[in-house]
Amino acid sequence: MKNYEIKALLIGLTKLGCSRKYTRVNKAELALDLDVSAWTLNRWIREAINRGLVNILKDGRASLYKITERGLIELLDLKKLLEDQLEDFISMKGLVTKGLSEGAYYMSIPEYEEMLHKALGFKPYPGTLNVKILEKYVPLRRILEKYEKPITTGFKKNSKEFGGVGFLRAEIINDSGRKETCAVLFIEKTKHGPDIIEVVAPVNLREKLNLKDGSEVKLIIYLSS
């Protein structure tokens, strides 16, 4: 069994919670996730157990699995590598675009305004800048959503439901290289497609960075805000 096959198995088991405790594993599901046959999966598991990387516990007919300390070493090593080698930000380019005034609407609601102020540490200029990111960055945006920090999980007011909002700290840079601190918002109930990113800042970005619809901007979005 190759080392990268072991790692694939350990990662698959980690997804199911086996790094923390003895966990029931749906082998059909795991085989599908790993894209291997049931036969191969069983062989991998047997070998991982023999190598002391995985423990098995029988619970009636079910089998529970847990990654051993030795197995965790492999994963911690990988985690360290990724932490050391991957940048802690994602950068993407896009064009300033007219929005649906959604951001401005949300920021006109005192509850949101206050929560934004508290979370961001600055009083946001009332109104968001909408950036239409290039198509190739859309999958990256999905990653961002996994890292977003919550501002609110939503609330009810006058029997109206207001959805959750999250954010990540960012910098926005115009085509002459001038930059401003800002944040990107993740609005749960947005009507925008995934190619639109809403940016808030303490200042009017259109004025400060001399932006018009169609201006190209670069966003540097930090994953650990």
Place this chain on the structure above:
Amino acid sequence: MKNYEIKALLIGLTKLGCSRKYTRVNKAELALDLDVSAWTLNRWIREAINRGLVNILKDGRASLYKITERGLIELLDLKKLLEDQLEDFISMKGLVTKGLSEGAYYMSIPEYEEMLHKALGFKPYPGTLNVKILEKYVPLRRILEKYEKPITTGFKKNSKEFGGVGFLRAEIINDSGRKETCAVLFIEKTKHGPDIIEVVAPVNLREKLNLKDGSEVKLIIYLSS
């Protein structure tokens, strides 16, 4: 090409620096690291390029490789999984053991004492507690060394060389469950084997936790001090 093979390739390239910039890749070395044939490696690379996960740049006869944004997505996803699922500490058991008085010696050197105090945030009791960890934890200790925070990279005094020291925050728990805050030291020029962990604390741990040589203790060592 299986998804986990792609991931193995991306991880291998990451080790070589290809997540940050176009980097020359020694294919023989990479094939060895991945434990695949040169032929398989070339097939993997070709497919990764076709899938838009890796870019290639010809520089005379050499080829430089860089992981694309799409490739980084895969790795960021994996990093997030490991960050979410792996505990941020390692726990290990061991037995209190008589040391070589190395720790006490180092702590008698004013420079070390001062640097320890500054790094740890507490004035360490003069003398370390030596814990002999069980054999199965020794590989875990190697992982710890990757996470250690530097206290000093070493210095010269009276033409004598003093080696580097690092630390990680920890808790030590005795067999009745009583615990104390402490730190584990990583002493560059130690004469101890990798099975001995030196623990410093603001208090006399032997007294406070009622420890004798041979007493069993548990160490909880935090990876992000």
